[in-house]
Amino acid sequence: MISCQRTDFFGxxxxxxxVRDAAIATSHPLATxxxxxxxxxxxxxxxxxxxxxxxxxxVEPHMTGIGGDCFVLYAPKGKPTIALNGSGRAPxxxxxxxxxxxxxxxxxPKTSAHAVTVPGAISAWTRLHADHGSLPLERLFARxxxxxxxxxxxxxxxxxxxxxxxxxxxxxxxxxxxxxxxGKAPRAGDRHAQPLLGQRLRDIATSGASAFYEGAxxxxxxxxxxxxxxxxxxxxxxxxxDAAFYTTPISTDFRGYTVEECPPNGQGLAALMLLGILRxxxxxxxxxxxxxxxxxxxxxxxxxxxxxxxxxxxAAMTVAVESLLAPETAKRLAAHIDMKRARPPVLWDExxxxxTVYLCVVDRDGNMISFIxxxxxxxxxxxxxxxxxVLLHSRGNSFRLIEGHPNAIGPKKRxxxxxxxxxxxxxxxxxGVFGVMGGQYQAAGQAALLSGLFDRGLDPQAALxxxxxxxFNGVLEMERSYxxxxxxxxxxxxxxxxxxxxxxxxxxxxxxxxxxxxxIAGSDIRKDGCALGY
Numbered sequence: 208m209i210s211c212q213r214t215d216f217f218g219x220x221x222x223x224x225x226v227r228d229a230a231i232a233t234s235h236p237l238a239t240x241x242x243x244x245x246x247x248x249x250x251x252x253x254x255x256x257x258x259x260x261x262x263x264x265x266v267e268p269h270m271t272g273i274g275g276d277c278f279v280l281y282a283p284k285g286k287p288t289i290a291l292n293g294s295g296r297a298p299x300x301x302x303x304x305x306x307x308x309x310x311x312x313x314x315x316p317k318t319s320a321h322a323v324t325v326p327g328a329i330s331a332w333t334r335l336h337a338d339h340g341s342l343p344l345e346r347l348f349a350r351x352x353x354x355x356x357x358x359x360x361x362x363x364x365x366x367x368x369x370x371x372x373x374x375x376x377x378x379x380x381x382x383x384x385x386x387x388x389x390g391k392a393p394r395a396g397d398r399h400a401q402p403l404l405g406q407r408l409r410d411i412a413t414s415g416a417s418a419f420y421e422g423a424x425x426x427x428x429x430x431x432x433x434x435x436x437x438x439x440x441x442x443x444x445x446x447x448x449d450a451a452f453y454t455t456p457i458s459t460d461f462r463g464y465t466v467e468e469c470p471p472n473g474q475g476l477a478a479l480m481l482l483g484i485l486r487x488x489x490x491x492x493x494x495x496x497x498x499x500x501x502x503x504x505x506x507x508x509x510x511x512x513x514x515x516x517x518x519x520x521x522a523a524m525t526v527a528v529e530s531l532l533a534p535e536t537a538k539r540l541a542a543h544i545d546m547k548r549a550r551p552p553v554l555w556d557e558x559x560x561x562x563t564v565y566l567c568v569v570d571r572d573g574n575m576i577s578f579i580x581x582x583x584x585x586x587x588x589x590x591x592x593x594x595x596x597v598l599l600h601s602r603g604n605s606f607r608l609i610e611g612h613p614n615a616i617g618p619k620k621r622x623x624x625x626x627x628x629x630x631x632x633x634x635x636x637x638x639g640v641f642g643v644m645g646g647q648y649q650a651a652g653q654a655a656l657l658s659g660l661f662d663r664g665l666d667p668q669a670a671l672x673x674x675x676x677x678x679f680n681g682v683l684e685m686e687r688s689y690x691x692x693x694x695x696x697x698x699x700x701x702x703x704x705x706x707x708x709x710x711x712x713x714x715x716x717x718x719x720x721x722x723x724x725x726x727i728a729g730s731d732i733r734k735d736g737c738a739l740g741y
Contacts, residue, residue: 223668226740232715233566234736238262241350252570261351271564275600277331282637284573293331295324300438320437322603330451333416344412355405358398362735366395381591403596420448431592462661465632475627477514478650483537490662497696504678512552519613549701565642577628577640645712668729675711
């Protein structure tokens with residue numbers, strides 16, 4: 208049975224959503240409403256997820272879009288989980304040598320055409336819909352098309368993030384024209400529309416993925432990217448139409464539950480490695496807040512160090528996933544954590560040497576879907592094809608310009624991805640769907656969320672609301688809800704502690720309580736969204 212007790216109804220926290228038949232949780236109220244409408248009309252979890260994500264591509268344009276990538280975990284009732292990889296490939300003509308000959312060194316700039324791998328989201332949506340959907344795409348896209356063509360009201364968190372990105376958008380004439388009306392970022396309550404995006408959705412609903420990757424839209428995107436110096440071809444885009452593929456999830460055990468993730472090239476492997484290390488520690492309710500943050504920070508440093516060195520397109524990985532998930536690997540990494548001081552990270556075998564939307568749905572038949580769609584950075588590459596209205600992502604920025612590195616850019620290669628949907632099983636049965644947004648934070652965020660649920664006994668909403676910290680790039684950032692004394696304790700252990708300027712990401716979660724016969728859902732207070740159901 209899942210804990211659902213909340214004792215303070217005078218406080219700012221909201222209780223979890225508890226429903227009988229079906230539930231959906233997203234980061235935007237219009238997306239949640241669109242998905243719930245589909246569920247109420249008889250659609251299944253896949254239908255509702257596609258309707259919700261299409262809406263998010265319109266109403267959260269800085270976080271996601273049809274010019275991005277997608278990963279999905281889908282658990283049909285009583286059947287094994289299906290993983291769907293909708294990440295795009297680099298152009299066939301690209302290589303480290305080629306980009307260096309063009310003057311690139313260090314990293315691929317996020318606004319560069321070389322940061323734009325061929326988008327994989329539409330290939331994934333249409334593949335998933337063809338195989339598991341029940342309602343036509345025209346019905347699923349109806350709300351998104353309406354908001355794109357007739358406008359939608361900007362919500363508070365979206366307005367906050369949009370204003371943060373105004374200076375970056377202003378550097379690109381097309382981005383300014385689409386996203387800075389009157390030269391300014393829209394404010395909460397303002398109306399914004401993207402008619403060209405609405406037309407793209409209409410075309411995809413009618414003609415499927417070919418309407419995006421081929422024909423006038425595909426040709427326009429290739430021409431636009433070539434004008435920016437990109438090496439993309441019509442063949443690269445045409446091949447991407449069918450590039451999304453199914454694969455087998457990877458998993459680990461944590462506190463009696465099986466946690467499933469998509470395999471590499473996503474960083475779900477990092478989330479599982481992190482849970483493996485946390486498994487070696489007592490993180491129950493009596494553990495101090497400072498000790499809990501310290502253990503999580505040290506484990507995160509260890510895992511991300513390994514992630515950056517080892518995780519890539521699976522065809523290029525030099526270490527087997529099974530080795531990284533082995534219990535002895537977790538024990539060896541955990542042994543490096545000193546409770547009294549912060550230490551540099553190490554690789555597992557001791558050799559010498561940011562923006563997304565997540566949503567989840569459980570339908571009336573018990574089918575569960577965990578769905579994530581991303582542009583990577585806020586507003587992706589900020590590159591918008593003016594003829595099609597497609598905002599392109601920046602996922603190629605994750606590639607390395609280092610010959611021989613597993614994640615080095617190369618022809619038709621997929622980069623290491625930060626976006627990771629998660630799914631839980633208990634005694635073999637699908638138990639819940641969850642995800643945490645926030646770019647690099649996602650693996651660390653998932654581990655903290657699950658520890659809150661299963662170590663501290665928090666309900667889904669409380670686990671999402673809990674204060675967040677993140678050890679990354681030599682700094683331990685902590686949200687402002689942590690007491691000063693905790694920061695002082697951690698600084699004394701050697702952490703470079705900073706107060707986070709903004710909240711870490713967001714998240715959604717739905718759990719099935721078989722004993723009570725209900726669904727319990729939560730949606731992060733750090734975003735505008737909500738969980739709903741019936």
